[in-house]
Amino acid sequence: MPPAPRTDQRRIAVVYNPIKVDAERLRDMVNEREEQHGYAPTLWLETTPEEPGQNLARKAATENVDAVLIAGGDGTVRAASEGLIDSGLPMTLLPAGTGNLLARNLGISVNRMDEAVDTVFDGEDRAIDAGIATIIRPDSAEEAHAFIVMIGIGIDAKMIAATNPELKKRVGWLAYVEAIARIVRDVDAVRLTYALDGSAPRTTSVHTLLVGNCGALPGGVLLMPDAEIDDGLLDIVGMRPRNFAGWVRVSTAVFWENGVLRKTRAGRRLLAGNKPVRGLRYFQGRRASLRFEKPEELEIDGEGMGLVTGVDVKVAPASLIVRAPRKK
Numbered sequence: 001m002p003p004a005p006r007t008d009q010r011r012i013a014v015v016y017n018p019i020k021v022d023a024e025r026l027r028d029m030v031n032e033r034e035e036q037h038g039y040a041p042t043l044w045l046e047t048t049p050e051e052p053g054q055n056l057a058r059k060a061a062t063e064n065v066d067a068v069l070i071a072g073g074d075g076t077v078r079a080a081s082e083g084l085i086d087s088g089l090p091m092t093l094l095p096a097g098t099g100n101l102l103a104r105n106l107g108i109s110v111n112r113m114d115e116a117v118d119t120v121f122d123g124e125d126r127a128i129d130a131g132i133a134t135i136i137r138p139d140s141a142e143e144a145h146a147f148i149v150m151i152g153i154g155i156d157a158k159m160i161a162a163t164n165p166e167l168k169k170r171v172g173w174l175a176y177v178e179a180i181a182r183i184v185r186d187v188d189a190v191r192l193t194y195a196l197d198g199s200a201p202r203t204t205s206v207h208t209l210l211v212g213n214c215g216a217l218p219g220g221v222l223l224m225p226d227a228e229i230d231d232g233l234l235d236i237v238g239m240r241p242r243n244f245a246g247w248v249r250v251s252t253a254v255f256w257e258n259g260v261l262r263k264t265r266a267g268r269r270l271l272a273g274n275k276p277v278r279g280l281r282y283f284q285g286r287r288a289s290l291r292f293e294k295p296e297e298l299e300i301d302g303e304g305m306g307l308v309t310g311v312d313v314k315v316a317p318a319s320l321i322v323r324a325p326r327k328k
Contacts, residue, residue, distance in 0.1 A: 009040035013060035017072030057083025073097025082146035092120035105214035127318035136310035150212035157297035191293035
């Protein structure tokens with residue numbers, strides 16, 4: 001057994017998914033940096049299907065460590081992040097999943113083990129928001145879950161539920177394209193009642209409803225262009241095009257206008273005079289209450305959560321500390 005760490009030495013913890021990362025290589029790299037920086041032996045915490053990371057991260061927060069390296073896919077990142085909310089303990093990401101959306105929104109490199117290990121020992125800390133979703137099951141049971149990126153209802157969630165896990169392992173995010181091609185014609189609109197920041201309830205219907213803590217998708221697409229991960233607000237987008245032409249207009253707005261034009265000053269000037277897209281609506285707030293006419297599929301940070309009849313969401317401002325690479 002390694003010797004007990006001295007109380008005057010700094011120490012890190014690693015929460016890792018052995019299926020997603022090369023654990024042996026990671027150990028070698030961490031051990032090398034550990035010696036270089038004069039740190040005590042690292043606390044290693046391995047995830048399992050029964051323990052995806054929440055309790056492991058909470059354990060790390062009680063073990064007198066200075067930072068946590070989270071190594072794994074989107075599920076591991078979400079679970080471990082949930083365990084660190086309001087702990088004040090910095091986390092560094094070694095993203096190795098399909099979407100890696102939190103890392104992309106923070107500008108953190110994907111599958112760069114050397115960079116992630118360097119960062120956990122010598123990075124810069126910043127506070128970011130998290131979201132808390134209390135979901136209501138068809139039997140009225142309630143569950144609370146954190147989300148770091150976004151939750152989704154409608155086509156988005158049904159696509160996650162329909163995705164073939166074996167195909168996803170082989171081709172990554174392209175498996176989502178195959179899933180949506182199979183289900184899109186049979187997806188009904190979601191009818192719901194919603195209230196934002198305590199306002200009077202309103203009724204509407206959407207094909208997809210997303211509540212986001214940050215707004216960028218793979219490929220640099222800005223689904224929610226005003227979303228900031230540290231602004232103390234949640235961003236909500238509802239998509240409800242009425243026909244094929246409406247879907248074309250929504251796609252143009254998301255992929256071309258948000259993904260390309262908004263990134264340049266000239267493009268933003270061009271967009272300033274445009275009328276809002278009829279099938280695309282944006283909102284911001286600190287909390288929202290959603291109730292559905294019938295049970296609907298829900299996804300949280302890309303993970304299917306099954307059927308729900310309602311969701312209450314709120315922002316937890318500056319509740320997570322992320323340690324990112326130092327700016328050069």
